[in-house]
C-alpha cells in the first residue's frame with residue numbers, strides 16, 4: 001500500500017486512500033497484497049468505485065460471497081422499503097454479539113422493535129439539546145488539556161477520552177475519565193484482531209468461527225463488564241431520569257410494569273458505551289487530519305464561530321448557525337465514514353432493480369466507503385470540499401448516496417446526538433485553537449470494523465490568543 005499522499009497539484013492535496021487494485025480481490029491476492037486482509041478497503045478494485053452493482057467472492061464459505069450494491073434505488077429497497085427482508089448479515093452479528101450481547105445494535109425482530117421504540121424518544125432532538133452544555137463543558141476541558149501539552153501528543157487518544165467522558169455522563173452519569181485508557185485499549189485490542197476474525201468468518205464453518213470469535217472477544221467483554229455492572233447499579237439507585245439509561249429503564253417499566261432485566265440493561269449499556277464513543281472519536285480524529293491538510297478551513301471555521309458566539313461558550317441554539325462547521329463534519333464523514341461497510345442478507349428473493357434480482361440467502365454489501373467516493377454520485381469524489389454539503393448542491397443530491405449513519409429503520413439512533421456533539425467539539429476547538437497533525441503525511445485509512453487511521457495522530461494544538469490557557 002502506498003502511504004504517500006496523492007498530490008494532484010501543489011495546492012490541491014488529496015486526502016489519503018489506498019490505491020485500488022485493478023482486479024477483484026482473490027484469496028491469494030488479499031493474502032499477498034500488503035494490508036489486504038487487515039484493511040478490507042485496500043482490496044476494493046478500481047471498478048467497484050464505478051459499478052452499479054457487482055458480485056464479490058472472498059474465501060471458501062458462503063459467508064464470503066455476495067453482491068456489492070452502489071445504486072441508490074436498490075439501496076433504498078435494502079435499507080428502507082424491503083428492510084424486513086434484509087436482516088443484518090450473520091457474520092457481522094457473530095462478531096458483535098459476544099461483546100454487546102442483545103443490545104439495540106445486535107438484535108432483530110420483536111426484541112429490537114420494542115427496544116428501539118423505548119429508546120427513540122430519548123434520542124429526539126428536543127432531548128438531545130439537554131446534553132449540549134455537557135458537550136461544550138467537556139470540549140472546553142479537552143481544549144485546556146490539549147493546550148497543556150508542551151509538545152506533540154496523541155490527539156486521537158484525547159478524542160477517545162473526551163467522547164468516553166461525554167457518553168459516560170450522558171448515558172450513564174458515570175465518570176469514566178480514570179477508566180478511559182483501559183476501555184479504549186480493550187476496544188483497540190479487539191479491533192486489531194479483526195484480520196483473524198475476518199478470516200474466521202470468510203473461511204470457517206459457523207461453529208468453529210463462533211469459537212474463534214468468542215476466544216478473541218471474551219477478554220474485552222470481561223474487561224467491560226465491571227463498568228457496565230457498576231453503571232447499572234448506579235442507574236438503579238437514581239431517582240431522577242437524567243441519563244439515557246435511567247430514561248430507558250423508566251420507559252420500559254412504564255410500558256409493561258416489569259422493565260428491563262439486568263442482562264438487558266447491561267447489553268444496552270455496553271452498546272451505548274461502545275457505539276456511542278469510538279465512532280465520534282474517530283470522526284473527530286479524521287476531522288483533525290483533514291483540517292491539517294486544509295488549514296485555510298480552520299480560519300473559515302474560526303471566523304464562523306467568532307461571528308456566531310464571540311468568545312462565550314457555545315450553546316445548542318448556536319448549532320443551526322454553524323453551517324461551515326457542520327459541513328466540515330459532513331464532509332469528514334463522507335471521506336472517512338467510520339462504519340465503512342453495511343452487510344445484510346436477503347431472507348427471500350427480492351427484485352432490487354430491473355436488471356438485478358437477488359435470490360434468498362444472498363449477502364448484500366452496501367459500502368458507504370465506496371458509495372461516498374462513487375464517480376457517478378460525486379464530483380471530484382476524493383477531494384475535501386465541505387461546500388458540497390451546502391446550498392443547492394446539497395439540496396439537489398439524490399437520496400441514499402450518503403449514508404454515514406446507515407438508513408431506514410436501522411439508521412443510527414445516535415445520529416443527532418453525534419452530529420451535535422461533533423459540531424460543538426469542533427467549534428469549541430476552532431474558537432480557541434489551531435490544530436496541526438504532524439504525521440499527516442503517514443496517515444492511511446484502515447477498515448477494521450470501524451474505519452480508523454492506521455497510526456496514532458501526533459498533534460500540536462496552539463492557542464488563538466496568548467491568554468487562552470486556564
Ligand code: HEM
Pocket residue numbers: 088104105106116271272275276277279280283337338339342343403404405406407409410411412413414415417418
Ligand atoms: C459519528 C458518529 C456515529 C456514526 C458514524 C454512527 C454510525 C452508525 C451506523 C452506520 C449504524 C447502522 C449500522 C447498520 O445498519 O448496520 C449505527 C447504529 C447504531 N448506533 Fe451509531 N454512529 C455514531 C454515533 C452513535 C452514538 C453517539 C450513539 C449512541 C449514543 C450510537 C448508537 C447506535 C446504536 C444503538 C445503533 C443501532 C441502532 C439500531 O439498530 O436500531 N451511534 N451507527
